[in-house]
Amino acid sequence: MRRIKVKQVDAFTTVPFGGNPAAVVLDAEGLTEEEMQRIAREMNLSETAFVASSERADFRVRFFTPVKEIDLAGHPTIATFHALVEEGLIAPRDGLVTVTQELNVGVLPVEIEIEAGVAKRVIMTQQKPLFASAYAAVSWAKALGIDKADILEGYPLQTVSTGTPQLMIPVKSLTTLRLLRPDFEAMAALTEQGDFFSVHVFTLETFSEEADVHARHFAPTAGVREDPVTGSASGGMAAYLVRYGLVDKSSLVAEQGHLIGRPGLVYIDLEKEGDEITTVKVGGSAVTVMDGELFF
Known part of the structure; x- marks a missing residue:
């Protein structure tokens, strides 16, 4: 019988039971892909992260939803590196520590702000944003249970990827977000026909003055009806907001999870060369619960 160490870490929050929970398997060496998928199904969270050694980076990390692998994920990255510092697997020296993770999409840096030996914030670098296909508003309005008029006019429903392709849908208000009544079968069918993994719906109305945008996230084909706080999509969303002139800043704060009782905050920084967004960084805090x- 094998025994492996597992932590459950709430990401994008500083308090237990907020943000987005992820399971982190700290010693995934030798686990098969089938075993990782079975463990993720057993954990039954949006994602479970598996940490192993790498010849190309400081750590090899893979992410699994309850039904499939995902190439890049935000909140489990925050959770994973919080846990690695907590376990002493990253030297807990105070200041800004930079390490690397090997993902399915390549090697990317992770920065960790450490204070008194504790990870106060983890900041992941995502891929340069890729803007892909656009979709008809009428089909998605129906699938989300809202009127087409509730979708922000003049802006595309478009797939954006910073490592994981996600469909961006801007809506007019928090009221619209609150009143979403997703038809998950219809959403799954549309997702299967598209070039995206999941769906990110957002508005510029927020609960907090600190925040710039509020979002909800759905991934029915990945076994996740609603994801509480989504780091990968927050990076793509920020790139979308800047590209289409909905915000005029390079540092943003995103709220998510408030409408389902798991509030979280995501901090996003973009770097540009001319009009082109070249770097996307997504950060947040975490707490082990x-x-x-x-045993298996």
């Missing part, structure tokens, strides 16, 4: 072992 469970530490134990899995």
